[in-house]
Amino acid sequence: MKLLEYEAKGVLAKYGIPTPKGGLAKNKAEACEIAQTLRPPLVVKAQVPVAGRGKAGGILFADSVREAEKAAEKLFSMQIRGIPVRSVWIEEKVNAQKELYFGMTVDRLNKTYVIIGSTEGGMEIEEVAEKTPEKVLRFSIDPLHGFRSYHARQIAKRMGYTGSKLSMLANIFHNLYRAGVDYDAELIEMNPLAETFEGNFVAVDARIIVDDNALFRHPEYKDRPLEGEFSPQEVEAAKNDLAYVKLDGEIGVIGNGAGLVMATLDAIYLYGGKPANFLDVGGGAPSEKIAAALRIVLSDPNVKALFINILGGITRCDEVAKGILQAKDKLGIEKPMVIRLVGTNEEEGKRILAEAGVQVLDSMEDAARQVVEIVKRM
Secondary structure, eight states: OOOOOHHHHHHHHTOOOOOOEEEEEHHHHHHHHHHSSSSSSSSEEEOOOSSSSTTOOOOESSSHHHHHHHHHHHTTOOETTEEEEEEEEEEEOOEEEEEEEEEEEEEETTEEEEEEEETTTOOHHHHHHHOOOOGGEEEOOOOTTOOHHHHHHHHHHHHHHHHHHHHHHHHHHHHHHHHHHHHTTTEEEEEEEEEESSOOOOOOSSEEEEEEGGGGOOGGGOOOBBBBBBHHHHHHHHHOOOEEEEEEESEEEEEESSSHHHHHHHHHHHHHOBSEEEEOOOTTTOOOOHHHHHHHHHTSOOOEEEEEEEESSSSOOOHHHHHHHHHHHHOOOOOOOOEEEEEETTTHHHHHHHHHTEEEEEEEEHHHHHHHHHHHHO
């Protein structure tokens, strides 16, 4: 679950990390009221769960209450990467002498958390790592001992700080780690973490992604509304317990098992195509879930053809076939479908589809090649 900026800053503030004074507005009138309580210049930020808001025009600056009101009005009329702006965060602008990056994420290869820091804040950390890798500091956390205060001091020192600034920075670093662990964060970062001319440090922007599998430990997010914060496909997928990620291609993909779906995406790329999404129906999906997956994928107007790739284990191929036909009848699907179906009750599944005039392939490679050729001919 991606927390919005104002939610992430609320978490940081709870752990004693300084953030700019600000408030959340859900309409132009509220924006005006909040701006009147703050000291200009101000920053007006669209609250959407995507990175790169600034490049998309989602962060505006204002020198007065009137300008902040106009900025909010403009943002409320926008969509950023397909997500409408439902709220804005208005805060006092921080004059930064220097911008830092500091964050923590999961190192899946080494099965632990990793701390990442840089003196080049304000940019995407991937871009910094690519252009100036020597400016990116990494520290793998021993899960038995954790990230201690002296570790934080070592990183602050490697960033070039001494004295009272080193102590302040180390305290912020250690508190961010505590927040990340307590909130089961897959990612928690401050970018930028601004060093002010007065010698203080302020988290100007914050991002937290909470592990969905740990949400039972965070009941405060249980009833968090999805509408308006995620794409329609993501909202519908969450309601149907489906794993869905929007991509920018033309071939809709449905599979069972994250590994199989990833392999399907690779196969499509191998033969020169571009997948429109990642959708994993999981294991043992009944026909209703398959039908829901088809409905979600087809709701994307960019999808020109479908590739359904099922390797039946606990997922029964006959249930998949029934779900495909169920969706085909209800939705009146006219877009071409390429289906690869092998595994449990494979013959029955193939028979059901064959009687409906739907072709089924055995090879994932052949199916990927065929769906790419179909799209190229369109």
